[in-house]
Amino acid sequence: MQAxxxxxxKYKYLYLLLLPGFAWYLVYKYLPMYGVIIAxxxxxxxxxxxxxPWVGWKHFxxxxxxxxxxxxxxxTILINVYELLFSFPAPIILALLLNELKNLAFKRSIQTIVYFPHFLSWVVFGGIVIQLLSPNDGLVNQLRELFGxxxxxYMTQSDYFRPIIIGSLILKETGWLAIIYLAALSAIDPEQYEAATIDGATRMQKLVHVTLPGIRNTIVILLILKIGNMMDYGxxxxxxxxxxxxYDVGDVLSTYIYRVGLQDAQFSLTTAIGLFQSVIGFFLIWGANRLAQRFSDNSIW
Incomplete structure (x- = not known):
C-alpha cells in the first residue's frame, strides 16, 4: 500500500491530468445511472x-x-454494419496512402483538406449534402440532366438513403479518424523498413509485413469499441x-428515442429503450473483446 x-x-501531476476525464465520466455517465429506474x-x-409508481416490466x-x-x-444494426464494412476501413486506407507521400508540402495540403469537414456540424454538412442531391437545383441532378x-x-427514396448516410459519414470523418492511424504509423521503427529493403521487399510486401502489423493493435482496439456501439448511431x-x-430504412433507436421521449414525453418508455441499448452494447463489446483475446494478443482488458 505504501509503495x-x-x-x-511521484507521478502526481500525471494523475492530475486524469481528473477532468474522470469528472466527465462521473457527471455524464455514472451519476445519470440513477435515472435508469424510470424504465x-x-x-x-x-x-x-x-x-x-412502479410498473415492473410494463414498458419492456x-x-x-x-x-x-x-x-x-x-x-440501427444494418446502418452500423454498413459503417463497419465501408466507413471503418476508410481512415486506415487514407492513413496508409498519406504515409506513402514523400512531398511534405503536398501531404500537409491533402491532410488539411480531408480534415476540414470534421469541423463542420452535421447541420451544416448535412445541409450541403441535401443541397447537392436536390432534385431541382442540386449539382448531382444537374449533371444527370446534362447527360439526359x-x-x-435521392433524399425521399429508401434505396438511396443508407448509401447516402454512409457516404456522407466517410466524407466528413475519414480525414479526422486517419489522425489516429497516422500517429500509430509514426511509432513504427524505421529500422524495420530498412531491414525489409535490404531483404529485397517490395512496397506491397512492406505494407503487408511491416506497416499493417505495426498498427494492428490500434485497429483491433478501435474495432472492439465500434462493435460495442453497434446498437447506437449518431x-x-x-x-x-x-x-x-x-423512416422505414432510416429511423434508428436514437431518433426514435428523441421523437417518443422528448416530443411525446414518454420518458419511461425511452429509458427502457436506452437500458436495452446499454445491455446489448455491453454483451457486444464483451464478446468482441473475448474474440480479440482468442485470435490475437490485443484486447481492451
Missing amino acids: HWRRIA FKDFNFGKGIWDS DFLFGYPDFYRIVKN WGSVH FEQIYVMYNPTV
Whole structure:
C-alpha cells in the first residue's frame, strides 16, 4: 500500500491530468445511472423519480410487442454494419496512402483538406449534402440532366438513403479518424523498413509485413469499441438528413428515442429503450473483446 501511494506521489501531476476525464465520466455517465429506474416506473414530473409508481416490466413488454421496434433495431444494426464494412476501413486506407507521400508540402495540403469537414456540424454538412442531391437545383441532378438521365429524388427514396448516410459519414470523418492511424504509423521503427529493403521487399510486401502489423493493435482496439456501439448511431446525422418518407430504412433507436421521449414525453418508455441499448452494447463489446483475446494478443482488458 505504501509503495502504491509513493507511486501516486511521484507521478502526481500525471494523475492530475486524469481528473477532468474522470469528472466527465462521473457527471455524464455514472451519476445519470440513477435515472435508469424510470424504465420500471410510470414517471410523473410532479411526483419525481422516486415517488412515481412502479410498473415492473410494463414498458419492456410494450417494446418487445411493438412491431415497429424490431424494424428500428434492424435499421440501427444494418446502418452500423454498413459503417463497419465501408466507413471503418476508410481512415486506415487514407492513413496508409498519406504515409506513402514523400512531398511534405503536398501531404500537409491533402491532410488539411480531408480534415476540414470534421469541423463542420452535421447541420451544416448535412445541409450541403441535401443541397447537392436536390432534385431541382442540386449539382448531382444537374449533371444527370446534362447527360439526359433525368433527375432523381435521392433524399425521399429508401434505396438511396443508407448509401447516402454512409457516404456522407466517410466524407466528413475519414480525414479526422486517419489522425489516429497516422500517429500509430509514426511509432513504427524505421529500422524495420530498412531491414525489409535490404531483404529485397517490395512496397506491397512492406505494407503487408511491416506497416499493417505495426498498427494492428490500434485497429483491433478501435474495432472492439465500434462493435460495442453497434446498437447506437449518431443522432444528429440521421435527424438532419432523414424525413418521414424514409423512416422505414432510416429511423434508428436514437431518433426514435428523441421523437417518443422528448416530443411525446414518454420518458419511461425511452429509458427502457436506452437500458436495452446499454445491455446489448455491453454483451457486444464483451464478446468482441473475448474474440480479440482468442485470435490475437490485443484486447481492451
